């Protein structure tokens with residue numbers, strides 16, 4: 116049996132590694148267990164995702180030393196966002212005006228985030244990474260929890276945090292259920308080169324068959340995000356690359372001129388997941404394992420980072436008050452805080468997806484009404500903008516740790 120750790124984190128994804136950094140900086144000993152080999156973590160392959168980051172997330176990443184590791188040319192600025200409904204000339208427009216920021220947020224490739232997170236965690240002496248090994252079982256044993264690895268090795272910790280993806284095996288194994296919504300659709304992400312300048316404008320185009328997001332990157336590149344029913348998505352994945360780029364260009368009304376392939380296509384099934392609980396005795400959930408968002412509002416990783424901030428604050432306060440960091444009483448504070456930060460956005464995102472992908476006449480009328488009303492209601496737009504930038508959460512809560 117190995118030395119007792121303060122915290123064992125399962126999953127060296129961007130959330131697990133960010134949490135490891137935050138806890139190590141607060142003086143906790145941390146072991147991260149990851150089934151992928153170290154080489155894949157150190158040099159993650161591009162996976163097509165470009166992650167929209169709020170200002171609050173940028174602040175957290177900065178405090179953890181990840182932001183500084185992003186190459187400047189990999190950070191793109193989003194100045195404005197427009198929501199379009201089918202062929203309608205109406206659109207809803209958001210910008211940073213009045214928010215106190217020069218831009219709505221930033222976009223960074225997921226592989227860039229993952230690489231920076233790995234390097235930042237590897238640079239901390241109190242973080243131990245066990246790579247290339249799967250966690251098989253987590254068991255609370257009173258004062259400690261035992262984490263059993265494939266191959267028979269066992270770790271002991273005062274707290275185990277599972278950040279092992281939205282289909283978390285550990286969540287299931289410890290008996291925590293989850294709401295799961297399968298949208299029956301896949302999202303295809305792919306970088307495209309274009310001719311006309313994007314001016315930092317992000318577009319969300321709700322078509323009736325497919326939705327399309329076009330996110331501005333640097334050097335006349337955009338990240339295209341196509342959502343289609345799973346059978347149609349499979350056919351789209353089979354199209355020759357040039358034909359696919361032309362199809363995106365046409366759906367986008369050639370607003371940025373011609374489009375050409377600039378990266379591989381990657382497809383992801385659209386599943387939203389919300390765990391029934393985020394905490395149990397000696398156990399907590401973080402990242403997608405707690406809340407797996409539909410990507411349309413671009414908040415999955417952002418909410419994961421807010422959870423890192425919240426959990427770190429709760430654990431530091433508990434330690435300083437000589438409380439047991441693995442007790443359900445302590446972890447329930449994190450659960451309550453993270454639920455407050457995520458629940459309405461999770462439900463709102465799912466409702467928005469339902470409204471904007473429903474092809475029936477009443478839904479079409481409701482969509483047009485929503486866009487018209489929201490465009491004419493500055494307070495509503497300001498509230499949505501605060502959500503987009505992360506300012507809502509940032510301004511209403513005190514940040515004690517990060």
Ligand SMILES: Cc1cc2nc3c(=O)[nH]c(=O)nc-3n(C[C@H](O)[C@H](O)[C@H](O)COP(=O)(O)OP(=O)(O)OC[C@H]3O[C@@H](n4cnc5c(N)ncnc54)[C@H](O)[C@@H]3O)c2cc1C
Pocket residue numbers: 125126127128129130131148149150151164165166167168225248249250251278279280281284285302304383401402403404410413414415416417418419
């Ligand atoms: C197309 C797309 C676009 C997105 N765009 C945005 C965006 O714009 N903004 C945003 O905020 N979010 C976005 N997201 C969401 C974001 O990518 C996720 O929220 C984020 O990657 C979750 O990180 P994580 O660390 O929780 O989980 P993951 O990245 O899933 O990492 C989990 C890790 O756990 C490991 N693991 C799993 N099981 C075990 C086990 N038993 N033992 C050991 N290791 C294990 C896995 O190998 C993996 O490394 C997007 C998602 C998609 C699919």
